[in-house]
Amino acid sequence: MSIEIIFFGQLTDITACTSIEMENPGSVSQIKKAMFQQFPALIHSKFTIALNNKIVQDEEIILDNSKIAFMPPFSGG
Amino acid sequence: MNFNTERYQRQLILEGFGLEAQAKLSEAKVLIIGAGGLGCPILQYLVAAGVGNIGICDDDTISLSNLNRQVLYGQEDIGKYKVEVAVAKMIALNNQIHIKAFKERWNQSLSIEYFPQYDIIVDATDNFATRYLINDACVLLNKPLVFGAVSKYEGQIAVFNVAKDGVTINYRDLFPDPPKNHEVQSCSEAGVLGVLPGIIGVMQAAEVIKLITGIGKPLINQILIYNALNQSMYNIQLSPNQQAVNNLPKTLEAYLQINYPHLCEAAVLADSEISEIDVETWILNKADYLLVDVREINELPSIADLNPLIYPLSTIKENMEKLTNKPIVFICQSGTRSKKAVAMFLQSTQPVYSLIGGVNELIKKKIIQ
Structure with a gap:
């Protein structure tokens, strides 16, 4: 079953899209690993990850049909 | 009653608002740091709404490239200090409001001296060094912080440092360390749609008014991400982060020792x-x-x-x-x-x-x- 990953702010400059779907790899850290492989420039970017609208840490387990958001800090004012 | 009921008639007749809420606004003290894209609408709407005491800080002068979004200023103001023009226009808008101008770059000493004199701090700055400097002082001095930031077509809004269900969140719970310069582009590098800081600034003003008057549900322990391109909003629930606790200065003395601009510079x-x-x-x-x-x-x-x-x-x-x-x-x-x-x-x-x-x-x- 798949999950949806959405990207905010300047992360979309790297991913060239605001969302992608992928097979559920199981945990937040595995999603990070997969994204770093697909978009190597993400390694040098700052972001925090939300699972179904809640901030989570790397070890969190992901259920199918979840929505995972990559959110960077914004500085502009 | 030290306010003019005719001026505020449209909000006074609101169910759930009334004289009591207006009195709270007129007693309130709000400090806005930054008189740029976010700061202009925040200032205008809080002055118009009758927030009695307002501090506004900015050390910058007005340039032509500000005018696509900082609509408080005009062509004739180019070269003038933002706070001077802003205060003159705010007095013309509502001379019942006490406004204190800070024509300087916000720093740690100012936080320690002035944060205790205000009820709510509003972050309308344009750089991470000042954002972390403000956040840390709000935690140390226990001040509600209304946060707003923009990037290209998107904005973020949050209310930090207000307890709800026994939990208090600050910006470091989201991003424990300040980003280095090369990790995030600023607006002058990445650009920003002119209306965007207007939208986000007005949302910040709404959060300030809700916090003061007690109406509605402020964005406590959550962050709202707004996208102007598809008019979408995304809410994220926040939770405490041990790394934030580790990184925050523990005392005002420790706070004064931090070189915030340096934290945002890449090691090389x-x-x-x-x-x-x-x-x-x-x-x-x-x-x-x-x-x-x-x-x-x-x-x-x-x-x-x-x-x-x-x-x-x-x-x-x-x-x-x-x-x-x-x-x-x-x-x-x-x-x-x-x-x-x-x-x-x-x-x-x-x-x-x-x-x-x-x-x-x-x-x-x-x-x-």
């Missing part, structure tokens, strides 16, 4: 290693230097009149050998990417400099249009 870009040159020095000896524009090809304004070589930062490495005959001055929009270019040349034998303030400074000094 330690100031001592990067040679910089100011516009005046460079102009006087222009012929002695090779000017290299490291901005992307289509960035505006063009500085073609200055005959630069154009090598975007991403291509500098492969073009290094072409840049050998003269001392080099790198230029970018604000002076950030040009520092990175200098860092790449640290091993070279020729002198290399970053032009302080970049193209923005050339515009300010009227060297280019």
Whole structure:
């Protein structure tokens, strides 16, 4: 079953899209690993990850049909 | 009652608002840091709504490139201090409000001196160093912080440091360490749609009014991300982060010791290693230097009149050998990417400099249009 990953702010400059779907790899850290492989420039970017609208840490387990958001800090004012 | 009921009639007749809420507004003390894209609408709407005591801080002057979004200012204000123009216009809007202007860059001493005098702090700044400086002081001094930030077509809004269900969140719970300069582009580098800080600033003003009056549900322990391109909003629930606790200064003494601008500089870009040159020095000896524009090809304004070589930062490495005959001055929009270019040349034998303030400074000094 798949999950949806959405990207905010300047992360979309790297991913060239605001969302992608992928097979559920199981945990937040595995999603990070997969994204770093697909978009190597993400390694040098700052972001925090939300699972179904809640901030989570790397070890969190992901259920199918979840929505995972990559959110960077914004500085502009 | 020390307010004019006719002026506030439209909100006084609101169910759930009334005289009691208006009295709370007139008693409230709100400090807005930043009088730019976010600060202008926040200031205008809080003054219009009758927030009795307002502090506004900004050390910058008005430039033409501000006017696409900082709609409080006009062409005739270019070159004037933002806070001076803003305060004059706010007195014209509502002379019953007490306004204190701070014509300086916000710093730790100011936080310690003035945060205790205000009920709510509003972050309308444009850089991470000041954002972390404000956040940390709000935690130490237990002040509610209404946060707003923009990037290109998106904005973030949050209310920090207000307890709800026994939990209090601050910006470091989201991002425990300040980003380094190269990790996130600023608005002057990445751009911002003019209406966006207007929308986000007005949302911040709404959060301030809700906090003061107790109406509605402020964005406590959550962050709202707004996207102007598809009019979408995304809410994220926040939770405490041990790393944030570790990184926060524990005392005001420790707070005063932190060099916030330094926290945002990349390790390879330690100031001592990067040679910089100011516009005046460079102009006087222009012929002695090779000017290299490291901005992307289509960035505006063009500085073609200055005959630069154009090598975007991403291509500098492969073009290094072409840049050998003269001392080099790198230029970018604000002076950030040009520092990175200098860092790449640290091993070279020729002198290399970053032009302080970049193209923005050339515009300010009227060297280019």
